[in-house]
Amino acid sequence: MPFIKLTKIERKRFLVLITCLLxxxxxxLFMALNNKYVYTAKTVLVYKNFPQKRAFHALQSxxxxxxxxxxxxxxxxxxxxxxxxSITIGLEKLNTRNFILFSEQLYGVNNQLETSQKIxxxxxDTLYFDFSERTVKRVPVKLVSNLSFVKQYGIANKVEIIPSxxxxxxxxxxxxxxxxxxxxxxxxxxxxxxxxTRIAMAQNKMxxxxxxxxxxxxxxPVDEFTEKTIELPLRIVNNKEYYNIKLYPKKVKITFLVALxxxxxxxxDFIELHVDLNEWKLLNHNKLSVKITRFPEYCKLVKLVxxxxxxxxxx
Numbered sequence: 001m002p003f004i005k006l007t008k009i010e011r012k013r014f015l016v017l018i019t020c021l022l023x024x025x026x027x028x029l030f031m032a033l034n035n036k037y038v039y040t041a042k043t044v045l046v047y048k049n050f051p052q053k054r055a056f057h058a059l060q061s062x063x064x065x066x067x068x069x070x071x072x073x074x075x076x077x078x079x080x081x082x083x084x085x086s087i088t089i090g091l092e093k094l095n096t097r098n099f100i101l102f103s104e105q106l107y108g109v110n111n112q113l114e115t116s117q118k119i120x121x122x123x124x125d126t127l128y129f130d131f132s133e134r135t136v137k138r139v140p141v142k143l144v145s146n147l148s149f150v151k152q153y154g155i156a157n158k159v160e161i162i163p164s165x166x167x168x169x170x171x172x173x174x175x176x177x178x179x180x181x182x183x184x185x186x187x188x189x190x191x192x193x194x195x196x197t198r199i200a201m202a203q204n205k206m207x208x209x210x211x212x213x214x215x216x217x218x219x220x221p222v223d224e225f226t227e228k229t230i231e232l233p234l235r236i237v238n239n240k241e242y243y244n245i246k247l248y249p250k251k252v253k254i255t256f257l258v259a260l261x262x263x264x265x266x267x268x269d270f271i272e273l274h275v276d277l278n279e280w281k282l283l284n285h286n287k288l289s290v291k292i293t294r295f296p297e298y299c300k301l302v303k304l305v306x307x308x309x310x311x312x313x314x315x
Contacts, residue, residue: 038120041066044086045127047207051094051134058129058207064102065123087112089127100127135172138165141201141216142180149222150192156223156259156298161216166201170209181211186218194222223259227302228266230254234290234309235274238281244314247275249306252290257300270296275309287311 045062066087087109093100102109102122110119141161166181182202188195200215231251239245252273258266275288287308295301 038067038069041068046086046088047091048088049090049092050210051091058127060124060127062207066119067121067123069118069120094129094131098129098131100129101125102127134169135175137168137175137178139168139178140165140180142182143186143199143218144182144184144202145186145188145220147186147191147220148189150190152224152226153192153222154225154257154259154298154300155220156225156261157221158297159221160219162219163213163216166216167212168209169212170206174206174209178209183216183218188220191220191222192224195220223261225257225259225300226263227255228258228263230268230271232268232271232273235272235293237274237276238278243277245277246312246314247288248310248312252309253305254292255302255305256295257302258296259298262296266296266299270294273304275311280311280313 042063043066045064089100089102089105090108091100093104102125106119106122109122141164143159143161147155161183168175168178168181183199184202186197186199188197196217196219198215199218201211201213204211231253233251234247236245236247254271254273271292272294273290274293275290277288279285279288288311290304290307290309292301292304
């Protein structure tokens with residue numbers, strides 16, 4: 001099929017025609033996008049001004065449809081948005097009733113958007129809430145941590161959390177199920193000194209429960225550990241018949257890791273070992289296992305020598 005051959009003048013006229021056509025389309029698009037349109041945009045609700053003496057529970061989703069009047073440009077970019085814009089709604093009216101009307105707050109909501117946009121209506125226009133009496137409860141803070149230490153170092157004492165309790169406010173039925181409040185995960189590595197840091201409380205996912213404070217100061221006492229060995233006598237339990245029992249050996253060596261700052265403080269008064277005669281009476285064992293009854297907190301057991309004891313019973 002032969003190609004149409006145009007003269008130089010014809011090619012020039014054709015390019016002018018195409019240029020004019022593109023300019024006309026561009027002008028039409030520009031005018032069209034400058035016109036006002038009404039479009040729907042989904043948005044997430046954020047509540048403020050909670051009622052002080054009433055605990056609430058929303059009876060509908062926290063996502064609503066906004067009927068927005070704006071230019072074609074705004075409509076185009078609204079479609080391209082990945083996440084909807086959130087709007088803030090005041091709940092002060094819930095002190096006297098169980099519903100919120102968007103029509104009463106349209107002016108304030110419009111102020112949260114671009115000045116050239118205007119919200120005409122919201123679907124649904126009315127938000128309903130369920131209520132119960134608001135109570136207060138204090139629960140301990142639970143530290144969630146992921147800690148690693150330099151070799152020979154570790155936690156030498158109780159971790160300090162200030163404050164150690166948080167105050168919860170909300171419906172009594174929901175507060176009954178809460179016995180502690182976790183923190184965000186405290187992540188520290190290669191620790192060899194005592195860190196002091198501030199950690200946020202875990203995110204509150206219950207909209208009708210408030211928490212105070214929202215963060216705490218955490219101090220993790222860290223010290224270098226070393227081995228210590230103590231020789232201890234054994235206590236016999238469950239000797240209800242008062243047998244005359246001889247143990248061999250009479251004492252056991254216990255080796256454990258202790259913080260250098262507590263090396264002299266920790267002695268035989270902090271540790272108690274025993275053997276249970278029921279192992280012989282009920283299980284017919286010919287040796288008794290050494291068990292730890294009391295052991296210092298934050299010390300780490302290394303070994304017991306021996307772990308089993310020979311015995312002779314004289315009747």
